[in-house]
Amino acid sequence: MPQKRTVYLDYSASTPTDPRIVEAMMPYFTEVFGNASSAHAFGRKAENAIETARETVAKIFNCKSKEIIFTSGGSESDNLALRGAAWASKQKNGANHLITTPIEHSAVSKTMAQLAEVMDFDLTILPVDEAGLISLKNLEAAITEQTSVVSIIYANNEVGTVNPMPEIGKTTKKHNILFHTDAVQAAGQLSLDVEELGVDMMSISGHKFYGPKGVGVLFVREGVELIPSQSGGSHEHGIRAGTHNTPFIVGLAKALELAYEERDERLAHVTKLRDMLVDGITARIPQAHLTGHPEQRLPSHASFVFDDMDANKLLIHMDMRGVAASSASACKTGNPEPSGTLLALGYKREDAFGGLRLTVSHHTSEEDIAYAIDVIVESAETVYKLQKTLAK
Amino acid sequence: MSKADTRVVVAMSGGVDSSVAAALLVEQGYDVVGMMMRLWSDEAMGGAEHNRCCTPEQMADARRIADQLGIPFYVLDTKDVFRATVVQFFIDSHRDGFTPNPCMECNRHIRFEYLLENALALDADYLATGHYARIHKTDTGDFVLKKGIDDNKDQSYVLSVMGQYELSHTLFPVGEYPKPEVRQLAAKFGLNVESKKDSQDLCFLGKNDYRDFLQIHAPEIMQEGAIVLTNGDEIGRHEGLAKYTIGQRKGLGVNSNVPLYVIAKNPYLNALIVGSRDELGRDELTASRLNWMNGTPPTEPFRAEVKIRYKSEAQSALITPLSDERVHIQFDEPLRDITPGQGAVIYDGENCLGGGIIEKFEKTEKIAL
Numbered sequence: 001m002p003q004k005r006t007v008y009l010d011y012s013a014s015t016p017t018d019p020r021i022v023e024a025m026m027p028y029f030t031e032v033f034g035n036a037s038s039a040h041a042f043g044r045k046a047e048n049a050i051e052t053a054r055e056t057v058a059k060i061f062n063c064k065s066k067e068i069i070f071t072s073g074g075s076e077s078d079n080l081a082l083r084g085a086a087w088a089s090k091q092k093n094g095a096n097h098l099i100t101t102p103i104e105h106s107a108v109s110k111t112m113a114q115l116a117e118v119m120d121f122d123l124t125i126l127p128v129d130e131a132g133l134i135s136l137k138n139l140e141a142a143i144t145e146q147t148s149v150v151s152i153i154y155a156n157n158e159v160g161t162v163n164p165m166p167e168i169g170k171t172t173k174k175h176n177i178l179f180h181t182d183a184v185q186a187a188g189q190l191s192l193d194v195e196e197l198g199v200d201m202m203s204i205s206g207h208k209f210y211g212p213k214g215v216g217v218l219f220v221r222e223g224v225e226l227i228p229s230q231s232g233g234s235h236e237h238g239i240r241a242g243t244h245n246t247p248f249i250v251g252l253a254k255a256l257e258l259a260y261e262e263r264d265e266r267l268a269h270v271t272k273l274r275d276m277l278v279d280g281i282t283a284r285i286p287q288a289h290l291t292g293h294p295e296q297r298l299p300s301h302a303s304f305v306f307d308d309m310d311a312n313k314l315l316i317h318m319d320m321r322g323v324a325a326s327s328a329s330a331c332k333t334g335n336p337e338p339s340g341t342l343l344a345l346g347y348k349r350e351d352a353f354g355g356l357r358l359t360v361s362h363h364t365s366e367e368d369i370a371y372a373i374d375v376i377v378e379s380a381e382t383v384y385k386l387q388k389t390l391a392k
Numbered sequence: 393m394s395k396a397d398t399r400v401v402v403a404m405s406g407g408v409d410s411s412v413a414a415a416l417l418v419e420q421g422y423d424v425v426g427m428m429m430r431l432w433s434d435e436a437m438g439g440a441e442h443n444r445c446c447t448p449e450q451m452a453d454a455r456r457i458a459d460q461l462g463i464p465f466y467v468l469d470t471k472d473v474f475r476a477t478v479v480q481f482f483i484d485s486h487r488d489g490f491t492p493n494p495c496m497e498c499n500r501h502i503r504f505e506y507l508l509e510n511a512l513a514l515d516a517d518y519l520a521t522g523h524y525a526r527i528h529k530t531d532t533g534d535f536v537l538k539k540g541i542d543d544n545k546d547q548s549y550v551l552s553v554m555g556q557y558e559l560s561h562t563l564f565p566v567g568e569y570p571k572p573e574v575r576q577l578a579a580k581f582g583l584n585v586e587s588k589k590d591s592q593d594l595c596f597l598g599k600n601d602y603r604d605f606l607q608i609h610a611p612e613i614m615q616e617g618a619i620v621l622t623n624g625d626e627i628g629r630h631e632g633l634a635k636y637t638i639g640q641r642k643g644l645g646v647n648s649n650v651p652l653y654v655i656a657k658n659p660y661l662n663a664l665i666v667g668s669r670d671e672l673g674r675d676e677l678t679a680s681r682l683n684w685m686n687g688t689p690p691t692e693p694f695r696a697e698v699k700i701r702y703k704s705e706a707q708s709a710l711i712t713p714l715s716d717e718r719v720h721i722q723f724d725e726p727l728r729d730i731t732p733g734q735g736a737v738i739y740d741g742e743n744c745l746g747g748g749i750i751e752k753f754e755k756t757e758k759i760a761l
Contacts, residue, residue, distance in 0.1 A: 316466045320425070320514055334430025334451075334467030386513040390473075390506060 006322040007368045007375075011300060012157055012185060012359035013326055017251070018210040024254045025212065028247035036244040037235065046246045053253030060260050061202070061219055062193040069218040069236045070249050074184040075107035076229075077203030077218035080240060081180045082111045082151060084226030085201065086121060089148035089178070092225070097122045097146035099139070102344035103132050103161075104153050107203075108182050109340075112151065122146065130346050131293035132161035139171055149178045154186040154197075158328045158341040158357060159292030160301030162190065169198015178224060184208055184216075188259035189267060189299055200224050204256075206248065211255030215248035266362040270300040273360040273369050277302040280373040285380050291342065291355065300361065305347060306354040309383060312336055314356060317379035323372045328355045393517075395421040400563060401511035402520040403503065404428050404465070406453030408585050409522030412574050413565040415581040417520055418461045425514060426458035426465040429507060431474040431498075432596040457583055468510060470502060477501040479596060479609075486606055486634040487613045489659035489752065490733025493550065493702065494594060496747075500553040508561060520563040523547045524571070525744075527559050535559035537685055537744040542570040549702045552737040552747030556687050603635050617662035619646055622655070622671060630664040633657045639672060639729035653728075656753060673726040679736040679748030682717045686745075689713060697739045698723070700730055700750065706739050719748060 028049060034042025036050050051065070058065045071077045082098075089095045100112045102125050116123035124142045126134050134152060143150075150172050155162045165181065172179035180201035183192060188209030194202060200221040207213040220226060220239070232241025259266070281288050287307040306314065311327035312334075318325060328339035338352030356376075360369070400422045402414045417424045428451060451467060458465030478498045485492035503521060511519040524540030525548040535556055540546040554562070566574050578586035597605045607614050614632035621627060628646035630636060636644075640654045644666060653672045656665040677700070682689065690713050697706035698721055707727060712720040721736060730750060737747035 310469060312469060316468075317514065319464065319466075334428065334469045335433050335471070336469055382513050386509060389509055389513075 004322050005368070005371055007324070007364070007372045009323060009325045009358040009360060009364070009372055011361045011364075012208070012298075012357065014207050014213065015210045015361065016363075017207070017212050018255060018258065020258065021211055021251045021254045025247040025251040028250050032246065036246060037233065046244065049246055049250050050244050053249045056253040056257050057217055060192055060256055062195050063219060064222060066237065067194075067219055067222055069220055069240050070244065070252075071216045071218055071240055072214055072245075073216040074105070074182065074203050074205030074208075075216075076240075077205070077216045078105070078107040078151075078180075078182055079111050080226065080229045081201040081203060081218055081220070082108065082149065083115065083229055084239070085149045085178050085180065085224065086115050086119075087227040088225040090121075091227070095146050095148035096120075097124070097144050097148065099124045099126060099142050099147060099150040101126050101128055101134055101152055103128055103156050103158070103341045104151065105157055105182050105184065108151050108153070126152075128344055131296070132156050132159050132341065132345055133293065133296070134163060134168070136164075136167055136171055139168065143171075143175050143177065147175070147177050149180060151180040151182070154181045154183040154202075155190060155298045155301075156292065156341065157185050158339060158355065159303045159345065160185075160297035161292040162186070162296045162298065165197040165199065172200075173198055185298060185301075187256070189263070189270075194219055194221070206252035206255060209255050209259040212248050212251040215245060215252045217252065262362075267299045269362045270360050270364070273364055273366065274300060274302050276366065276369045277358050277360070277373065280369070281376060284373065284377045287380070287384075288356075291345065291347075298359075300359050302358045302360075304356045304358075305342065305351050306356065306380065307351070308387070309354040309380070310336065311354050311356050313383045313386075314376075314379055317382055318375055321375040321379065323375045323379075325359075326357050328352075328357070396423060398518070399423040399425065399514070399516040400518045400520050401425045401427050401507075401514060401516040402463075403507060403522070404454040404458065405522070406450035406457070406585070406588075407522065408575060408578050408588050408590075409524070409566050411454070411457045411522075411583045411585045412577045412581065413520055413522040414457065414461055414463065415577070415583060416565040417563070418463060419581075424461070424463045425511075425516065426454065426461075426463050427507070427511065428454050428465070428467045429470040429474075429502065430467055431470050431502070432479075433471055453585070457585070460583070468507070470506060473506050474498070474502055474596070483606065483610045483613070485733050487610065487659065489633055489657040490749075491637055491731045492733045493735050494596075495550045495702075496553055496735050499550055504554055504558040504562070508558060512561065518561055518563045520565055522566055523551060523564050524567050525551050525564050526567040527562060527564060534686055538567075539739075539742045539744065540564075540567045545571045548739075548744040549699055549735060549737045549747070552685070552735060552744050553683050554685060555683065556685070559685065603632075606632075606634050613659075615662060617664065619644065619664045619666055622665060622667045627666070633659060633662060633664060636664055638731040669728075672728050674728075674730050674753070675723045675726040677721050677730050677736060677753075678714070678718055678751045679721065680716070680718045680751050682719055682746060682748035684746040689717070696745060697741075699735075699737045699739065700727060701734055704729070711738060717748070718751075 032045045034046045036046040054065045054068045057068050098121050115121040126138050128134055178200045181199050183202050184205045187204040202219040204217050206215040226239050228239050230241050235241055288304045291303045291305050338349050339355050342352040400417050404410045404426045455465050478494050481497045482492055482494045508519045524545040526538040528536050539548045575586045617630055618626045619628040619630050636654050650668050652666040655667040655672050693712040696711050698709045699706045708724045710722040732750050732752040734750050735747045736750050738745045
């Protein structure tokens with residue numbers, strides 16, 4: 001075993017804020033502190049920073065500035081989009097049917113469930129295949145006269161599978177239905193061109209691409225009506241009330257800009273590391289199997305299931321050896337639930353506790369990956385041996 | 393081996409004793425890892441608020457203390473093994489007419505087997521808990537379990553299931569202190585737990601009484617039946633054998649000129665056997681599943697002191713080893729509340745020698761047949 005090091009392999013959970021971004025944010029805590037809604041010079045300076053940030057994001061999204069809404073993060077964007085569009089459509093023409101998938105982030109799945117259970121919407125949850133992909137045929141079949149909103153995750157957080165956005169977009173457009181996607185994991189790695197993707201609403205979150213936590217974006221196509229979740233002042237075209245968080249909005253825009261400027265180098269690096277992980281782990285641990293799509297997956301994302309293993313135990317042993325990763329059933333309370341995503345992909349209940357997610361960064365080195373593979377192999381051996389001892 | 397190179401996994405509950413144990417170990421310079429077991433999720437008991445232990449709140453408390461102490465903290469999902477060993481044993485024992493001590497069973501199968509093995513797998517040298525007992529090493533290299541310094545809090549009774557292997561890998565940091573001093577230490581360490589209540593036994597029962605628990609989880613053993621005298625005469629009805637304990641006088645609901653006590657249970661006839669105070673008194677018992685802490689069962693009779701309940705005084709007795717890990721215990725004076733299923737734990741002064749489970753009194757049980 002080489003000398004102990006600390007290796008963070010949970011960049012899908014959060015990323016460190018790039019120092020260049022922290023630097024860009026700093027003046028907006030102190031010098032440019034005005035309320036962007038104020039009419040005076042202090043307010044105008046803040047407003048200018050926010051509108052510049054909005055233009056930066058709009059350029060990457062290939063949309064109009066006014067189609068960009070700043071929020072507190074991915075969860076808020078998802079909530080605002082789904083509840084806002086579902087209610088507005090119902091009010092307008094009585095449309096009462098929503099469509100989603102079983103592999104959404106909980107910000108989407110729980111909002112959809114609430115709309116169905118508390119607010120009486122009809123909800124269809126599309127099946128996915130063993131890689132986590134939805135089929136257009138199933139989508140077509142689910143659409144009715146009453147369908148108002150479809151929400152399908154761009155890149156799945158747990159198994160990394162990337163859904164065919166443009167094809168889904170064409171389908172929803174054909175039926176004149178609103179298409180929302182949670183692009184939180186995709187942002188920084190995949191195209192966010194809303195014309196190419198064919199989306200009407202799209203959520204991203206700043207801290208997944210080396211920006212600050214607590215800030216996000218919701219793209220809302222011009223002409224799409226939303227009922228605000230948070231009412232109050234007329235900020236963000238009256239769709240999202242609350243004083244603008246100037247430094248965080250500036251930070252998000254800068255982080256997104258850098259991510260797409262440096263995208264080719266970053267992706268080349270993370271793809272190589274990801275493939276090292278997949279090859280190393282499946283070669284050295286016969287009980288480990290790749291989950292999600294082998295090719296149509298996030299470049300930074302490797303995920304596995306382990307036979308006969310509670311991944312929470314594996315994570316403890318990895319953490320003690322300095323390697324930080326996550327599991328879908330990860331839980332701080334010792335009361336793990338099987339991963340809903342793995343169950344939807346067709347894994348058996350007992351296998352759905354064994355998911356391990358490793359997500360890398362352009363900061364991660366090949367030495368880090370080599371060390372992490374050694375640690376994962378050793379940890380898995382220890383846990384299997386322990387389970388054998390206790391089974392006696 | 394220096395303390396910094398000695399890894400100790402400390403079992404944390406968010407309570408006073410285990411929190412102070414963790415803090416003491418950190419202060420002494422060990423490489424400390426906090427661990428908490430999720431023993432029970434009580435959907436069947438109507439939600440987590442009914443659980444005394446491992447509530448989200450207690451987990452948050454333990455995690456906060458670990459963070460303050462700067463140690464890693466993990467929660468182990470122990471639900472399946474806890475249910476399969478401790479809870480099932482608890483139900484089965486009641487079904488068979490015993491009054492079990494699940495804490496002993498938990499220490500046997502959960503703390504000093506499941507948790508200990510998990511700790512050792514993390515390259516720990518020791519498992520530490522917040523129990524009030526002491527482990528000393530003799531000149532010959534044997535490990536001896538001694539009563540805690542604080543006689544009121546001594547927990548050696550429920551630790552009598554340990555052997556040399558377990559003792560050699562265990563630390564009881566608070567066993568050397570009286571409880572009031574442990575509370576002072578908690579305040580000194582700034583852990584914000586010094587005024588928490590002492591933890592309860594039967595953690596998995598929650599707010600409910602053990603009778604409610606059995607009513608939910610084993611309703612078949614909570615059937616009404618006859619209350620009989622030792623001559624077989626039925627004098628009333630009981631509400632389920634598990635609701636009664638040996639020596640109980642109140643709440644029997646029978647009329648009698650002399651005070652009547654529960655003296656035995658017959659699960660086969662679902663009969664509760666009651667008798668006078670004289671019939672209750674008993675000066676001997678047999679115990680099975682004997683664990684000798686030094687690993688060597690005695691061959692000759694010897695004199696020692698025996699505790700027949702967690703909170704009872706140790707009584708002088710003559711111990712005669714029998715075959716099949718059993719002993720016969722002859723007390724100098726009769727005792728009123730010898731209860732099948734409870735532990736009979738043998739002491740030589742402050743040293744715990746071992747213990748077993750009190751067997752049923754076949755003769756008394758059969759009187760009513």
